[in-house]
Amino acid sequence: MDPERSATAMQEAAAGSRWLVTVTQLPTEDPAARMRMLRTLESLGAAVMREGVYVLPDTPDNRHSLERLAHYVAQNAGIASVLRVEASGAAQHDQFRRLFDRSARYAELTKTIESLRVGYGVSDASALSRVLHKQRRELEAIAALDFFPTAARERALQALADAEVEVRRLMFPAQAGGAPRFDDSVTGRIWATRRPPTGSPAPG
Numbered sequence: 433m434d435p436e437r438s439a440t441a442m443q444e445a446a447a448g449s450r451w452l453v454t455v456t457q458l459p460t461e462d463p464a465a466r467m468r469m470l471r472t473l474e475s476l477g478a479a480v481m482r483e484g485v486y487v488l489p490d491t492p493d494n495r496h497s498l499e500r501l502a503h504y505v506a507q508n509a510g511i512a513s514v515l516r517v518e519a520s521g522a523a524q525h526d527q528f529r530r531l532f533d534r535s536a537r538y539a540e541l542t543k544t545i546e547s548l549r550v551g552y553g554v555s556d557a558s559a560l561s562r563v564l565h566k567q568r569r570e571l572e573a574i575a576a577l578d579f580f581p582t583a584a585r586e587r588a589l590q591a592l593a594d595a596e597v598e599v600r601r602l603m604f605p606a607q608a609g610g611a612p613r614f615d616d617s618v619t620g621r622i623w624a625t626r627r628p629p630t631g632s633p634a635p636g
Contacts, residue, residue: 449519450490451528454498457484458510465508472501477577479531487528489579490516529580537574538584541567545591549598557602564596 454473458466476497478486488494495514502512519525545567551560571588578585 449525451517451519452488452490452494452498453481453515453517454478454486454488454502454512455484455515456486456502456505456510456512458505458508462508465505465510469501469505469510472497472504477532477579479528481531487531489532532577532579533582534574534578535582535584538571538582538588541570541574542584542588542591545588545595548595552598552602557599560599561603564592564599568592568596 456469458469460466473486476488476494478488481487488498495516498514502514505512519528545564548560548563571592574588575581575585
Protein backbone atom coordinates (compact mmCIF):
# COMPACT_ATOMS: atom_id res chain seq x y z
CA MET A 433 0.00 0.00 0.00
CA ASP A 434 1.26 3.47 -0.84
CA PRO A 435 2.44 5.20 2.41
CA GLU A 436 0.62 8.45 1.62
CA ARG A 437 -2.64 6.64 0.86
CA SER A 438 -2.22 4.56 4.00
CA ALA A 439 -1.70 7.67 6.15
CA THR A 440 -4.75 9.33 4.60
CA ALA A 441 -6.86 6.24 5.18
CA MET A 442 -5.85 6.12 8.85
CA GLN A 443 -6.73 9.81 9.28
CA GLU A 444 -10.16 9.11 7.78
CA ALA A 445 -10.63 6.18 10.15
CA ALA A 446 -9.61 8.23 13.17
CA ALA A 447 -11.90 11.13 12.24
CA GLY A 448 -15.06 9.14 11.46
CA SER A 449 -17.29 6.82 13.41
CA ARG A 450 -18.20 4.45 10.57
CA TRP A 451 -17.11 0.86 10.57
CA LEU A 452 -17.09 -2.12 8.24
CA VAL A 453 -18.52 -5.30 9.72
CA THR A 454 -17.86 -8.47 7.73
CA VAL A 455 -20.01 -11.53 8.38
CA THR A 456 -18.62 -14.72 6.85
CA GLN A 457 -19.41 -18.39 6.62
CA LEU A 458 -17.44 -21.01 4.70
CA PRO A 459 -18.06 -24.76 4.32
CA THR A 460 -16.19 -26.71 6.97
CA GLU A 461 -15.00 -29.22 4.36
CA ASP A 462 -12.80 -26.57 2.71
CA PRO A 463 -10.18 -25.70 5.36
CA ALA A 464 -7.78 -24.22 2.78
CA ALA A 465 -10.28 -21.55 1.72
CA ARG A 466 -11.10 -20.81 5.35
CA MET A 467 -7.43 -20.43 6.24
CA ARG A 468 -6.85 -18.07 3.32
CA MET A 469 -9.82 -15.95 4.39
CA LEU A 470 -8.57 -15.75 7.98
CA ARG A 471 -5.04 -14.83 6.88
CA THR A 472 -6.42 -12.10 4.65
CA LEU A 473 -8.46 -10.64 7.49
CA GLU A 474 -5.41 -10.80 9.76
CA SER A 475 -3.24 -9.04 7.18
CA LEU A 476 -5.82 -6.24 7.01
CA GLY A 477 -5.73 -5.82 10.78
CA ALA A 478 -9.36 -6.84 11.26
CA ALA A 479 -10.59 -7.30 14.82
CA VAL A 480 -12.69 -10.33 15.78
CA MET A 481 -16.08 -9.52 17.30
CA ARG A 482 -17.18 -13.15 17.42
CA GLU A 483 -16.64 -16.23 15.27
CA GLY A 484 -17.29 -15.27 11.67
CA VAL A 485 -17.79 -11.56 12.44
CA TYR A 486 -14.96 -9.07 11.91
CA VAL A 487 -14.70 -5.30 12.08
CA LEU A 488 -12.45 -2.71 10.45
CA PRO A 489 -12.50 1.09 10.26
CA ASP A 490 -14.42 2.30 7.21
CA THR A 491 -11.79 3.47 4.71
CA PRO A 492 -11.69 3.17 0.90
CA ASP A 493 -8.78 0.71 1.04
CA ASN A 494 -10.52 -1.49 3.59
CA ARG A 495 -13.79 -1.46 1.64
CA HIS A 496 -11.99 -2.50 -1.53
CA SER A 497 -10.10 -5.31 0.21
CA LEU A 498 -13.19 -6.67 1.96
CA GLU A 499 -15.25 -6.60 -1.22
CA ARG A 500 -12.59 -8.67 -2.95
CA LEU A 501 -12.56 -11.05 -0.01
CA ALA A 502 -16.36 -11.40 -0.13
CA HIS A 503 -16.09 -12.24 -3.84
CA TYR A 504 -13.50 -14.93 -3.05
CA VAL A 505 -15.69 -16.42 -0.33
CA ALA A 506 -18.68 -16.54 -2.68
CA GLN A 507 -16.58 -18.34 -5.30
CA ASN A 508 -15.81 -21.01 -2.71
CA ALA A 509 -19.44 -21.77 -1.86
CA GLY A 510 -19.40 -19.51 1.16
CA ILE A 511 -21.31 -16.44 2.29
CA ALA A 512 -19.79 -13.06 3.11
CA SER A 513 -21.53 -9.74 3.71
CA VAL A 514 -19.74 -6.43 4.19
CA LEU A 515 -21.88 -4.00 6.16
CA ARG A 516 -21.22 -0.32 6.70
CA VAL A 517 -22.33 0.60 10.20
CA GLU A 518 -22.11 3.63 12.44
CA ALA A 519 -21.45 3.52 16.16
CA SER A 520 -24.57 4.25 18.17
CA GLY A 521 -22.67 6.67 20.37
CA ALA A 522 -19.29 7.74 21.72
CA ALA A 523 -19.12 4.79 24.11
CA GLN A 524 -19.56 2.22 21.35
CA HIS A 525 -17.13 4.08 19.11
CA ASP A 526 -14.51 3.94 21.87
CA GLN A 527 -15.27 0.25 22.38
CA PHE A 528 -14.56 -0.41 18.71
CA ARG A 529 -11.38 1.66 18.82
CA ARG A 530 -10.05 -0.35 21.74
CA LEU A 531 -10.21 -3.44 19.53
CA PHE A 532 -7.40 -1.87 17.49
CA ASP A 533 -5.19 -0.73 20.36
CA ARG A 534 -1.61 -1.68 19.45
CA SER A 535 -0.08 -0.26 22.65
CA ALA A 536 0.88 -3.67 24.07
CA ARG A 537 2.75 -4.61 20.90
CA TYR A 538 4.57 -1.28 20.87
CA ALA A 539 5.47 -1.66 24.55
CA GLU A 540 6.90 -5.14 23.97
CA LEU A 541 8.92 -3.87 21.03
CA THR A 542 10.22 -0.90 23.03
CA LYS A 543 11.27 -3.26 25.84
CA THR A 544 13.18 -5.44 23.37
CA ILE A 545 14.96 -2.45 21.85
CA GLU A 546 15.93 -0.96 25.21
CA SER A 547 17.23 -4.34 26.43
CA LEU A 548 19.96 -4.11 23.79
CA ARG A 549 21.70 -1.41 25.83
CA VAL A 550 23.46 -4.02 27.95
CA GLY A 551 25.29 -5.12 24.81
CA TYR A 552 26.69 -1.70 23.87
CA GLY A 553 30.47 -1.97 23.80
CA VAL A 554 30.29 -5.69 24.56
CA SER A 555 28.41 -7.39 21.73
CA ASP A 556 29.43 -7.09 18.11
CA ALA A 557 28.08 -3.80 16.77
CA SER A 558 27.19 -5.35 13.42
CA ALA A 559 25.11 -7.98 15.17
CA LEU A 560 23.31 -5.27 17.13
CA SER A 561 22.66 -3.41 13.90
CA ARG A 562 21.06 -6.50 12.36
CA VAL A 563 18.82 -6.92 15.39
CA LEU A 564 17.73 -3.28 15.14
CA HIS A 565 17.01 -3.72 11.45
CA LYS A 566 14.70 -6.59 12.36
CA GLN A 567 13.04 -4.47 15.05
CA ARG A 568 12.47 -1.66 12.56
CA ARG A 569 10.70 -4.05 10.21
CA GLU A 570 8.56 -5.21 13.12
CA LEU A 571 7.73 -1.62 14.02
CA GLU A 572 6.76 -0.85 10.44
CA ALA A 573 4.51 -3.91 10.36
CA ILE A 574 2.69 -2.81 13.53
CA ALA A 575 2.38 0.80 12.34
CA ALA A 576 0.94 -0.30 9.00
CA LEU A 577 -2.13 -1.64 10.85
CA ASP A 578 -2.25 1.04 13.55
CA PHE A 579 -5.43 2.92 12.63
CA PHE A 580 -5.46 4.97 15.83
CA PRO A 581 -1.86 5.84 16.85
CA THR A 582 -1.14 6.59 20.51
CA ALA A 583 1.84 7.77 22.54
CA ALA A 584 3.07 4.17 22.67
CA ARG A 585 3.92 4.39 18.99
CA GLU A 586 5.98 7.55 19.51
CA ARG A 587 7.86 5.93 22.40
CA ALA A 588 8.74 2.95 20.23
CA LEU A 589 9.89 5.19 17.38
CA GLN A 590 12.06 7.24 19.75
CA ALA A 591 13.57 4.16 21.39
CA LEU A 592 14.48 2.76 18.00
CA ALA A 593 15.95 6.04 16.77
CA ASP A 594 18.07 6.40 19.95
CA ALA A 595 19.32 2.82 19.67
CA GLU A 596 20.24 3.25 16.02
CA VAL A 597 22.30 6.35 16.86
CA GLU A 598 24.18 4.53 19.61
CA VAL A 599 24.92 1.48 17.47
CA ARG A 600 26.06 3.69 14.60
CA ARG A 601 28.54 5.33 16.98
CA LEU A 602 29.87 1.91 17.94
CA MET A 603 30.25 0.89 14.30
CA PHE A 604 31.81 4.17 13.13
CA PRO A 605 33.54 5.76 16.14
CA ALA A 606 35.62 8.12 13.98
CA GLN A 607 32.51 9.65 12.44
CA ALA A 608 30.82 9.91 15.80
CA GLY A 609 33.81 11.72 17.33
CA GLY A 610 34.14 14.33 14.61
CA ALA A 611 37.55 14.61 12.93
CA PRO A 612 39.16 11.28 12.02
CA ARG A 613 41.87 9.95 14.29
CA PHE A 614 45.04 8.45 12.94
CA ASP A 615 46.95 5.59 14.41
CA ASP A 616 50.10 6.83 16.21
CA SER A 617 52.05 3.94 14.69
CA VAL A 618 51.85 5.52 11.21
CA THR A 619 52.61 9.13 12.18
CA GLY A 620 55.99 10.82 12.77
CA ARG A 621 57.82 8.44 10.42
CA ILE A 622 59.88 8.99 7.28
CA TRP A 623 58.35 7.10 4.40
CA ALA A 624 60.33 5.96 1.33
CA THR A 625 58.67 6.59 -2.02
CA ARG A 626 59.40 4.94 -5.34
CA ARG A 627 61.56 6.98 -7.73
CA PRO A 628 59.66 7.96 -10.88
CA PRO A 629 60.73 6.16 -14.07
CA THR A 630 63.49 7.72 -16.15
CA GLY A 631 62.13 10.24 -18.58
CA SER A 632 59.04 10.99 -16.54
CA PRO A 633 58.32 14.70 -16.27
CA ALA A 634 59.45 16.32 -13.07
CA PRO A 635 56.69 17.29 -10.72
CA GLY A 636 55.58 20.90 -11.17
